[in-house]
Amino acid sequence: MNYYHLAVLVHRQAARYGKRTALKYRNSVEKKWKNISWKVFSKTVQKTAWAMAELGVKEEDRIGIYSQNMAQYLFTEFGSYANRASNVPIYATSSPSQVEYIVNDAQIKLLFVGEQFQYNNAFKVQQDSSVLKKIIVFDNTVKFHPEDKTSIYYDNFIATGENSDAEVLVNVRTKSRQETDIACIIYTSGTTGEPKGVVLPHSCFLELFRIHDIRLPMVTNKDLSMNFLPLAHIFEKAWSYYCIHKGVTIAMNQDAKEIQKSIKQVHPTLMCSVPRFWEKVYAGVSEKINSSKGFMKWLYTDAIRAGKRYNLDYKNNGIKISTGTKIKFHIYNNTVFRVLKMVVGIERGNLFPCAGAPISDAICEFLLSVNIPIIVGYGLTETSATVSFYPPKGFIIGSVGTIMPGVEVKLGEGDEILVKGKTVLREYYNKPEETAKSFTEDGFFRTGDAGRFENGVLYMTERIKDLYKTSNGKYIAPQAIETRVGEDKYIDMIVAIADERKFVSALIVPDYKAVKEYADENSIPYKEEEDLLTNKDFLRMLDSRIELLQAHFAPYEKIKKYTLLPEPLTMEKGELTNTLKVKRKFVADKYKDIIDKMYQE
Incomplete structure (x- = not known):
């Protein structure tokens, strides 16, 4: 059209x-x-x-x-x-x-x-x-x-x-x-300063339609999308x-x-979301599997193993799938996987784009193994969203996929991801100096994200402005630590601390539901939820889990100390942006006394 x-x-x-x-x-x-x-x-x-x-x-x-x-x-x-x-x-x-x-x-x-x-x-x-x-x-x-x-x-x-x-x-x-007219001015959340109005003309969206038609032929007028x-x-x-x-x-x-209720009522085939949603799905399904015993636990484990083999090891890599593997997968897909997806309301899923923040490799692998059609991508407000996402086959978990047609990407100084194309913003509204600083001399937009290219596949490594430098001169990417450690079912939220500090520490909000279940199962007495935050048995268990999750990090990247917070971070208290990103400077200032205490000798 x-x-x-x-x-x-x-x-x-x-x-x-x-x-x-x-x-x-x-x-x-x-x-x-x-x-x-x-x-x-x-x-x-x-x-x-x-x-x-x-x-x-x-x-x-x-x-x-x-x-x-x-x-x-x-x-x-x-x-x-x-x-x-x-x-x-x-x-x-x-x-x-x-x-x-x-x-x-x-x-x-x-x-x-x-x-x-x-x-x-x-x-x-x-x-x-x-x-x-x-x-x-x-x-x-x-x-x-x-x-x-x-x-x-x-x-x-x-x-x-x-x-x-x-x-x-x-x-x-x-x-x-005209296509050059301004369609919308979208203000960024302002994590590092006052909000900036991103000017997107009609041409940005028309180009977006064109390039997504090329990459998403599976989306049709028979689909139902949940506006989440x-x-x-x-x-x-x-x-x-x-x-x-x-x-x-x-x-x-x-x-x-009401989103969880809405999904179960509507049963969408499409839904774009952020990793936080899928982290909750993963935590819920993992808990169900871990609490199972005997034959049922074996069944879940075998089903996930079969799904990984079919979807990731063979299908994604273009390797011919044996008849036995096909039969086993289809049996699990119509029984175990279908039941798991029906609990969430996504059993009719066709495509679930996910972006906005890094998603754990383990969670991504799990979702694809149980045949939830998640596709991971990367983009910004300034690029009308999509810069890259997983292709139907040959995607690599840990990457943010391949570049959209019509979009140019290259790496600049400090491996900064630079983007050019018709989907890129015209300017920042009323901010000519900010606009000028945001573009290179040859017209590429500076994303502020660092990444790397390998065989045409883009990897986002860290948000440059979020990079911490320890007092020992080591650079730390907090998002990588938070994404990995945040996989743990006992952790609801985590903020890594390291800037100009001797080592990495963290503020952690526990998942009280999981913590209370652990206390009940292990006969740990408590009157209030907060009593568990100082319980030695619980802390010893959490220490070991955090250490295990950090196994692949370099010693200087690992969390050495952490403090459990009794309440979650919220937008209302000014700790999160409207897109649920942590306002790192605000949090660091607000909890300065708690943070300082972790660095006392």
């Missing part, structure tokens, strides 16, 4: 698919999944676009969206494209100060919000803002502030634009759209747009806490 901008994408698909289901959402009252057809999707986008024009939205305006994943989110995005405006997504968990920064930097006059939390924060920002003029609220149950005289519910808003003048104006704007990550995240946004381009049905998961 050919088009030169996103404004007509939904309407073209509506003409093709009509009454077929485009979107699914869970009704907040009945808690049942409802369908939205392509025809209704298209019509609602039109109404949204008309209402924007009637309200006075101009070409090149920035439309803010501060919401959870909802159908209205997509209606608003594509309505803004029809008006030749651009959208600026804001994470639903963002604080008033974060919203204020983006509103002021992008000069957002019109802001769409999801639920009460977002409305309250947005109204607080509006009261002190000379920029933000109007708030549109998706959720009709939101209670407006008594002093709020300008906000309006989305359902009432879209009814205001149904007139011929607005329709004509939108049609004119849509026809004048926030639409403010480039991975989910780019993936959702691609699904619309392919005619895939998208199930909108509004509440992140």
Whole structure:
């Protein structure tokens, strides 16, 4: 399908698919999944676009969206494209100060919000803002502030634009759209400084469609994708747009806490995710296997061994598979593997892209062995997500796959991964100096990630800005340590510490469910969960497990001491970004006294 901008994408698909289901959402009252057809999707986008024009939205305006994943989110995005405006997504968990920064930097006059939390924060920002003029609220149950005289519910808003003048104006704007127009400005999380607005024109997404069509022929209009990550995240946004381009049905998961329930209800064939999700799946399945005894434990172990042999040793390497191996695999695939996947709700899986952070080799190997079709990739907001991912065959676990067609990658100083192509950002909004620093003289974008190339396969080794240098002059990659040690079922979260220190230490949040099970099984008495953090028997066991997990690290890379934290790191406390990445400097400053104590002689 050919088009030169996103404004007509939904309407073209509506003409093709009509009454077929485009979107699914869970009704907040009945808690049942409802369908939205392509025809209704298209019509609602039109109404949204008309209402924007009637309200006075101009070409090149920035439309803010501060919401959870909802159908209205997509209606608003594509309505803004029809008006030749651009959208600026804001994470639903963002604080008033974060919203204020983006509103002021992008000069957002019109802001769409999801639920009460977002409305309250947005109204607080509006009261002190000379920029933000109007708030549109998706959720009709939101209670407006008594002093709020300008906000309006989305359902009432879209009814205001149904007139011929607005329709004509939108049609004119849509026809004048160009692929060089800005589609969206996505603000980075700001782990090392203030957020930067990544400017992505329509051409980035059109190229994204083209190159993914080449690499993903298995994705069709018969697929159903679970909308899991926030639409403010480039991975989910780019993936959702691609699904619309392919005619895939998208199930909108509004509440992140409900994702496990949503997956079991919807049974998606597609879902993009981050490693954290699969770490939880791995931990749950591993616990089930480890708690089994006798024949069942042998059965699980043999099934995983057979799956690895079939999928990784033979199929992936293009080696002919014997009849006996095929039969054994298919028996396990339709029994043991199917049951394991049904527990999660992914037994219909076709493709599960995974990126955003390193994933453990052991977890990746396990998932592929039990025939969960995960594909690992690498990308950034600045590259419209995908730079590389696993090919169907010949992928190497531990890598981030092969480079996308049309994308150029080379290594620069310090083995920094440099990227060039039509999916790369145009600029950082309002930051010409940052933009200039981010590109090489020959036009390659500096990713800030270090990597290596081997036979056309890309490996990401570390985030350059995250590299620690010990007081002994040794460089440490904390992510590699965290990914490996974080595999342990007794560890929920881990942050490695080493910068300008004598050795590597760590802050660890234990998985209390697993810890309590261990205590009960070993008759360790405790009144409160926190009592277990100082229990010598538990600590002795955890010491040995951490040491074993670090077996392949050099001595200077190993964690020598660690402290168990009683509570997890959260976004609300400022310790994590909206994409759940650790704010290392913030954490190091906040827990400085605890960290210093680990280095006392």
